Amino acid sequence: MASTNIESHERNRASWNHAIVAHNSHKVDQHLFFKNKGSTLFREEMDLLGNLAGLSVCHLQCNCGQDTLSLVTTLGAENPVGIDISDTAVDFATQLAKDSGIDATFIRSDIFEYFNTAEPDQFDVVFASYGALNWLSSMQKYAAGVSKILKPGGRYCLVEFHPVGYIFNPDMVHEYPYSSAGEPIHSEDGVGDYVALSSTEDREVMPNLTYAEGIKDFKNSNPSTEFCWGLADVIGSMAETGLQLSHFKEYPYSNFYKIYKCMTPEKVKEGVRWCFDGPMLPLMYSICVKKPLLA
Template sequence: MSDYLKLNQANWDERAPLHAASPDYQAQMFVDDPRHLSEVVRFDLPLLGDISGLRGVHLQCHIGTDTLSLARLGARMTGLDFSPASLAEARSLAARTESAIEFVESDVYKACEVLPKGAFDLVYTGIGALCWLPSVDTWARNVSQLLKPGGRLFIREGHPMLWALDESREDALVVDLPYFERSEPLVWDDDSTYVSTDRPLKATVTHAWNHGLGEIVSALLKHGLDISGLVEHQSIPWEALPGQMRCDEQGEWHLQHAPWRLPLSYTLQAVKRLG
């Protein structure tokens, strides 16, 4: 296993039980209400459309709340993640909700070694996933290999322009980090996570990368997908820029002042070419 994978996996293994216990992930609401969907998937619904009957795979599924939501919309879902602790929480939630979801442990770059190629109608990637991958080209190749001809990729992700900002600045939007993909990772040392908890992490070091929007689109085109939709959003489902944002009733965060200045996330859809 690569060093970056070991570091990131240790970090996410620690985060998983904290996230599962946090009200932010609404695990108990899934148990109590068989119609409950995650806030992320509820946001996605207008663009996602009807997925009933589709065979889908959720890459980098974490503790499975979005995977479960997609299954509740009628898709036959598989979730894939590299974190054993995350998958333990995902399987527990699936069991508690009596949901027939398969969860598979793997690095996303090895997805085609553990999942059937050309078998999926839908590849779904939720928000906050691509930044943990060093090569968007390798990711796009795996997405293409998993999809059937005519199958669809759906991704909502943090905008690369947002990832390039200095989040420690509360007085201005300051571009201080790479927008484009680089071979060298951004190395972070942080004992906190994005849910409220009084338990500091011990595995604090993570490696991350940005990927420009053009790089993502070009990688998908290179590997046999055609872009069918691209929408930029003025919101993101966490307080990405502390001190500069407000939260709406749907749990989405917006810039407090002049939100039209900056795209915070985007939804991209692509279809694998026939033949």
């Protein structure tokens, strides 16, 4: 089994705890948004997940729970379980669910600690999305953990930013490897305020979710560590643990997140996606893998 860098995870925990305050400072009346059946999901993940009514659902690295609650308001999930390393995120998500009148359970845990202690064969669907995998120090251990908590016949669905998109910095200069093969990449700047950086002129975070100026010029005093995982790292690790690929797709745009300074926004029903004006690049991808039924 591949080793994990718990020290890097704890460093990221502190960095996320700081950044999340800035992120949520830009979002107005989130509890009312979800009380009115609002959703922060995009079409890509909704189509991949489908109807979740009657299924046990786990949302890994759920951040502040907005997408977790959207699994309920949009796809019919019932009391989904969200896991995140950040104390601030889980406290916020728990209160948001209560204020919104939505049943959801949130657990504060390092992802690998959760996998180690979780009961096996729990969930019909496990979900992760948008900037989740780059915080993981071992893709092999992650895939094994996903397989452990899935029921036989269950599926793992992922919508993620593409590793090709990650090789460039915001100025479109090639700075990072396609895959760092588990080697850490340290940043003294820490987790940034991508909510502010991705704001548009209409001042909406999502349709009917108002953008506020909030914290300005946020600087994170806590450094962070990320890992570059190529498609072979991700899909190969899933295959090695016995999970069976049933879906794979690439997309030439980025939902919500403005990866590069030169991108232009495009309005879609679910919000804003960002497009690159140069040659077509894959900027997101989605996969679905299934755990085989017992023989």
